[in-house]
Amino acid sequence: MMRSLRLIALFGIAGLITAGVLIDLPDRPRSNSADRYLPSMAAPVAAVNTWFCPGGSGPSGPAELTILISNASDEPRSVEVSVLSGGSDAGDPVSQTVDLLPRGQALVRPSDAAPDVSWVGAIVETRSHDLIVEQILTAQQAGLGRSLCLTRVADSWVVSNGATRAAVEGERFVLMLLNPFPDVAVADIELTADVGRDSLEGLVIPAQRVVAVDVTDEVTVAATVAAFINVASGRLAVSWIQIADGPEAGSGIRTAPAAPGTAQLWHLPVSGVGPGRRDIVAVSNPSANEIAEVDLEILAEDPAVRVSPIELTVRAGRTALVDLSEQARLAGIGSFSLAARSLNAVAVTASITSVTVNSTVEDQPAEDDLAEGPGLAAVGADVDSVAGSAATSGADGASRLWLVPVETSERELSATTSASGALTIVNPSASGIVEATISVDGEVLHTVEIGPRRSRVLQLGPMGETVRRDRFTVAVDASSPVIVGRELLGLTSRSASLGAAVEEPISVETIR
Numbered sequence: 001m002m003r004s005l006r007l008i009a010l011f012g013i014a015g016l017i018t019a020g021v022l023i024d025l026p027d028r029p030r031s032n033s034a035d036r037y038l039p040s041m042a043a044p045v046a047a048v049n050t051w052f053c054p055g056g057s058g059p060s061g062p063a064e065l066t067i068l069i070s071n072a073s074d075e076p077r078s079v080e081v082s083v084l085s086g087g088s089d090a091g092d093p094v095s096q097t098v099d100l101l102p103r104g105q106a107l108v109r110p111s112d113a114a115p116d117v118s119w120v121g122a123i124v125e126t127r128s129h130d131l132i133v134e135q136i137l138t139a140q141q142a143g144l145g146r147s148l149c150l151t152r153v154a155d156s157w158v159v160s161n162g163a164t165r166a167a168v169e170g171e172r173f174v175l176m177l178l179n180p181f182p183d184v185a186v187a188d189i190e191l192t193a194d195v196g197r198d199s200l201e202g203l204v205i206p207a208q209r210v211v212a213v214d215v216t217d218e219v220t221v222a223a224t225v226a227a228f229i230n231v232a233s234g235r236l237a238v239s240w241i242q243i244a245d246g247p248e249a250g251s252g253i254r255t256a257p258a259a260p261g262t263a264q265l266w267h268l269p270v271s272g273v274g275p276g277r278r279d280i281v282a283v284s285n286p287s288a289n290e291i292a293e294v295d296l297e298i299l300a301e302d303p304a305v306r307v308s309p310i311e312l313t314v315r316a317g318r319t320a321l322v323d324l325s326e327q328a329r330l331a332g333i334g335s336f337s338l339a340a341r342s343l344n345a346v347a348v349t350a351s352i353t354s355v356t357v358n359s360t361v362e363d364q365p366a367e368d369d370l371a372e373g374p375g376l377a378a379v380g381a382d383v384d385s386v387a388g389s390a391a392t393s394g395a396d397g398a399s400r401l402w403l404v405p406v407e408t409s410e411r412e413l414s415a416t417t418s419a420s421g422a423l424t425i426v427n428p429s430a431s432g433i434v435e436a437t438i439s440v441d442g443e444v445l446h447t448v449e450i451g452p453r454r455s456r457v458l459q460l461g462p463m464g465e466t467v468r469r470d471r472f473t474v475a476v477d478a479s480s481p482v483i484v485g486r487e488l489l490g491l492t493s494r495s496a497s498l499g500a501a502v503e504e505p506i507s508v509e510t511i512r
Helices: 002-018 461-467
Strands: 049-057 063-071 077-086 094-100 105-108 119-126 131-139 144-148 156-162 172-179 185-193 196-205 209-214 225-233 237-246 250-257 265-268 277-284 292-300 310-314 319-323 336-342 349-356 388-393 397-407 420-427 434-440 443-450 454-459 471-489 494-498
Touching (some): 049 209, 049 237, 063 077, 063 094, 063 119, 094 105, 119 131, 119 172, 131 237, 131 397, 144 388, 144 494, 156 237, 156 277, 156 349, 172 185, 172 196, 250 349, 250 494, 265 349, 277 292, 277 336, 292 454, 397 420, 443 461, 461 471
Parallel strands (some): 077 209, 144 250, 250 388
Antiparallel strands (some): 049 119, 063 105, 077 119, 131 144, 156 225, 185 196, 185 225, 265 336, 277 349, 349 388, 397 471, 420 471, 471 494
């Protein structure tokens, strides 16, 4: 596969040179919009929005793609879905209109429009800020991976933590690159692994196509590998897929957007320690020559808890990993979220991955219907924890209003029975108290106060019982900017992601 990609790249570069175009940019080019804050997370804040879903495989591949579109409004909506294919059998984009009922959802299988392609992505165009678009990947062996699609493209991307131990752990690490524009894009990918470095230079992403880069074929037997993607020509939307089935890596599939930029402060709302759970924070420093000094701060739910930060030194072009299960300082502190703060003004990226194996949590504390309680970040939302894997990108921005699609059942996707999960709200301010209202269909279910630099966890299962629906969208309306994340549990899978910020986000670096 890599050989064919490189041949495509050579032909593409030859064509560009023939046309008199010389590509000669710095190793890590900065966006022309560097003076304007652009959030890394999904932010459908305009009257007309475009969602970019870098995608997955067709039905015969390792991670079949389904698009879930949620309508959070009381009005019917229509969206335009364009299916972009990839691989040697790629065809032209195919478009269709999808209608949604008020407060309704629609599942779209891109492979229905492109049944014979190996890889597929999608672009969803809406005329509303209250439609949320997710991509759901179904692994061949078991489990679902899901994440919000992107609402922006960029010319540089970072994926902090993948793995390629195919023989022992059944790991497969794939980068999904989507080019939504009518012109060819060219990208360079630098791969930094525990077993060494490699690079793919001059990779061509054809116009209105997706390209799947299987890192497993390029960097083998790596316990950790980071990818730094620099787009020399054009702009891309990028996500990644990690599949595993082994004794250490666990079993399941996870997916998340790549980070489209760097920042000096990132929040990771969904994190935890507990029986059979292993969360790993990855902090990447894309700088070519500067060392980053980073504090990983712990924002506990309990206002009486004070925990010293975890100190990191991240060398230029490298990634530092922190296994939270090995941090004795986190034992018994209850629910918490994390913030990765650069102390010496060197911008970084941050993300978190989580793997669980089946275990039984005894003596689960009782909770009332919508109590904030200990949450699954501390001990699990169900008595029996769910084996699976999840990943969450960091948030470099905060907003007053968030929408979070929720499922408390997966029966339509995988015929499982019960599911649960939790919502985490983080107050990034060091001085102000936030009041957050949680509602579904305009009905207020809960109001909470969150102290300075604290987080609050709310169980999602009781909310589903209250609204008597398996699928619904939670709105979080806060008195000042917050960060919102969710973790969903199914019978055989876990997933985690940020919510969608639907009021103009502000940089968390500016919040005091």
